[in-house]
Amino acid sequence: MSSDLCGSRLFLALPDDILTIITSSFSPGDLCNLGLTCPGLDSFMSSHKVWLFQCDKLGLVPYTTLIEWRKGVFSYKALCRFLVNIQPMIGTWVHRNPELRHVVYVMPGFLSVVGCRIIPQEIGPLGLEDGPILWTPVFEILCNHVGSTSFFLHGKERGVDYVYPGLLKSVDRDCNVLLLEVEHRHQRGGGKLADLKNFTHEADNEVSSSQRIVGRKWTEKPFICLESDDRELLLEFVTSQVRDIVPDAANVLLFPRPRIDAVDSQQDFIVLHERRLLLLQMYERGNMNHDLKSDEGSPLNPTELGSSEISKSVDCTCNYPASQAGDATLHEFLQLGDWVGLSLQAETKEFYSCKHWPYMYESLSAFYKFPIRAPKACDEEYAGLWGGTFGLPPSADKPGKPLFLIYISYEESEGKQQMIANKILDGKSRLSPFNGSTMFIVNIDEPSMTIFPWNTDQQSNPISVMQSFKGEGICYWSRHRYPSIEPGSLFVLENGLLVYLWEHAREVLTLKRLYLGELLKRGERLPSFPPVLNFAHLTSKYRNIYPGFSHS
Structure with missing residues (x-):
C-alpha cells in the first residue's frame, strides 16, 4: 500500500457514494468536528451531498421540498443547522386555560416552522377527510440565508394583521414548554426593541401586584419571577412598540398547498419565496434601527438610557416592598436596562402529568408539549x-x-x-x-x-x-x-x-x-387574536371563545 494512502487520505480515496453511506451514521456535530481535522476532510464534509443526506435523515420535510428550500439558503449545511435547531419544537402543544382553544400544532412551513392553533369547530359538509380544518397562526420562525432563526408572533388589532418580531432563544433537545417572555437586550439582534422610557407612562397608571418569590435567583430569569399581571402588562407594552403591519404580499400563504398540477405548485413556491424575503427584510430593518428614534445625546450603549429616570417615575406611583435577595418586582425588572424585546423560549421543565396530560400553571403564558x-x-x-x-x-x-x-x-x-x-x-x-x-x-x-x-x-x-x-x-x-x-x-x-x-x-x-399537518395544508385560515391573547389566553375558562365557527 502506498505510504500516502493512510489516515484521512485513505478515507478520502473511497468513492463518494461509499463515503456518503459511512458518514450517514454521523450526527451533524460529528461531521463538523471531523471536518476540523484536515483540509481534505473539511472539503468533503462541506459537500452538498453529505448535508442533503443529513437534512433528509431528520425526516421533517420531503426530499423534493429540501431541494426547493435550498434555493433560499447558502448551502444544505445552513439548512441543516436550521432544521436541527427547530426539530424539537415540531408537534402538538396544549394549554388548559381556557381548555377549548389551546391546541397548537407546530409544523414545517416554507423555510420556516409555523405554530397553528386548531379552532374548536363543527365538522364541515365535506367531512374530516376532504373538508378544510379551521386554524389561525400563532407564531412563525423563519430560516435566513445562513440557517439562523427569525421569530415572529402573529396577531390582529383593530382589523389589521401584524407581526411582532422577536428572538428565538436556545431550544432544548427535549423541550416540553414554550414560553413567551420580555427580556432585556444588551446588543442589537432579535428584531425590533422597545424603549422602556416609554413604559413609565404606562407604569404611572398601574400599581404593581408583584409578590416576592423567595428562594429563586430572579436575576437569572427575571421575567418569569414577576407577578402574572405585570408580565401581561410588559408583554402588552412591548408588542405595541415592535409591531409591523403585514403587507398584502406576505399575508397569503404560510405553507404550500397540496397541489396536483406542477405549475400551480411552482406558483405557490414563488409566492412563498417572495413572502419570506419580505419578512426577513422587515426583521433586519428592526435590527438596524429598532424602529425607534433615539435622542441625539443618547449614549452609544442603549441599555444605559435613563435607568434612574425610570426608577424615579415608578417609585413615585407604586408601593413596593423593601428589596430582599432572591425576590423580584416590576420595579427591579425595570432597573435592569432600558431596551427590551420579545423572546420565545423552548425549555425542559419537570412537571406532573395524569394519563399523559401535563399539570399546567394557569397564570403562565406558556404551551406544554403533548407526547404524541x-x-x-x-x-x-x-x-x-x-x-x-x-x-x-x-x-x-x-x-x-x-x-x-x-x-x-x-x-x-x-x-x-x-x-x-x-x-x-x-x-x-x-x-x-x-x-x-x-x-x-x-x-x-x-x-x-x-x-x-x-x-x-x-x-x-x-x-x-x-x-x-x-x-x-x-x-x-x-x-x-x-x-x-x-x-x-x-x-x-x-x-x-x-x-x-x-x-x-x-x-x-x-x-x-x-x-394534522396534511389537514392544515388544505385548511381554512381565520383571523388571529391580539398578540398576547393569541399566544396563551388566560381568562374565560370552560368556554369556547370561537363560538359558532363552521366551514364556509
Whole structure:
C-alpha cells in the first residue's frame, strides 16, 4: 500500500457514494468536528451531498421540498443547522386555560416552522377527510440565508394583521414548554426593541401586584419571577412598540398547498419565496434601527438610557416592598436596562402529568408539549391522534356535529395493558368534560362480549368488526351534576374506524386517525387574536371563545 494512502487520505480515496453511506451514521456535530481535522476532510464534509443526506435523515420535510428550500439558503449545511435547531419544537402543544382553544400544532412551513392553533369547530359538509380544518397562526420562525432563526408572533388589532418580531432563544433537545417572555437586550439582534422610557407612562397608571418569590435567583430569569399581571402588562407594552403591519404580499400563504398540477405548485413556491424575503427584510430593518428614534445625546450603549429616570417615575406611583435577595418586582425588572424585546423560549421543565396530560400553571403564558407518539407495529397500533364526533349511526364524518380531537396512548396498570383516550380539543360551545380528561379506558387483553348493534353505516355500507375490547368511559349525559363512569366497549372496524359505545346511555363516539399537518395544508385560515391573547389566553375558562365557527 502506498505510504500516502493512510489516515484521512485513505478515507478520502473511497468513492463518494461509499463515503456518503459511512458518514450517514454521523450526527451533524460529528461531521463538523471531523471536518476540523484536515483540509481534505473539511472539503468533503462541506459537500452538498453529505448535508442533503443529513437534512433528509431528520425526516421533517420531503426530499423534493429540501431541494426547493435550498434555493433560499447558502448551502444544505445552513439548512441543516436550521432544521436541527427547530426539530424539537415540531408537534402538538396544549394549554388548559381556557381548555377549548389551546391546541397548537407546530409544523414545517416554507423555510420556516409555523405554530397553528386548531379552532374548536363543527365538522364541515365535506367531512374530516376532504373538508378544510379551521386554524389561525400563532407564531412563525423563519430560516435566513445562513440557517439562523427569525421569530415572529402573529396577531390582529383593530382589523389589521401584524407581526411582532422577536428572538428565538436556545431550544432544548427535549423541550416540553414554550414560553413567551420580555427580556432585556444588551446588543442589537432579535428584531425590533422597545424603549422602556416609554413604559413609565404606562407604569404611572398601574400599581404593581408583584409578590416576592423567595428562594429563586430572579436575576437569572427575571421575567418569569414577576407577578402574572405585570408580565401581561410588559408583554402588552412591548408588542405595541415592535409591531409591523403585514403587507398584502406576505399575508397569503404560510405553507404550500397540496397541489396536483406542477405549475400551480411552482406558483405557490414563488409566492412563498417572495413572502419570506419580505419578512426577513422587515426583521433586519428592526435590527438596524429598532424602529425607534433615539435622542441625539443618547449614549452609544442603549441599555444605559435613563435607568434612574425610570426608577424615579415608578417609585413615585407604586408601593413596593423593601428589596430582599432572591425576590423580584416590576420595579427591579425595570432597573435592569432600558431596551427590551420579545423572546420565545423552548425549555425542559419537570412537571406532573395524569394519563399523559401535563399539570399546567394557569397564570403562565406558556404551551406544554403533548407526547404524541407514532403507533408501533404490533402492541400499540392504535396510539396517536384521532378525530371524530358523537351520534348515530356510527360515523366520524357528521356535518354540523362538534369535532373532537382524541389522543390514544397505552399504559400498563395492575399488570394489564390499557388503551387510554384523552380529549385534547372539544368543538362544543360549552366545555364538558374539560380538556385532558379521559374519555374512555379499555383493557386490550379483555375482549368485549357486547354485540355491535349496527350492520350498516349511514351510507348503507356493511360494517365489519375486527376486534372489540371491554372498558369504561366518562358519561356526561347523566342527570347528575358531575359526570359519571359507565361501562362500555370499543369496536375496531375493518374500514379503520374506532367506535366506542356507552352501554347504558347508548351514546356512540366514532373516531378516525388524523394527520394534522396534511389537514392544515388544505385548511381554512381565520383571523388571529391580539398578540398576547393569541399566544396563551388566560381568562374565560370552560368556554369556547370561537363560538359558532363552521366551514364556509
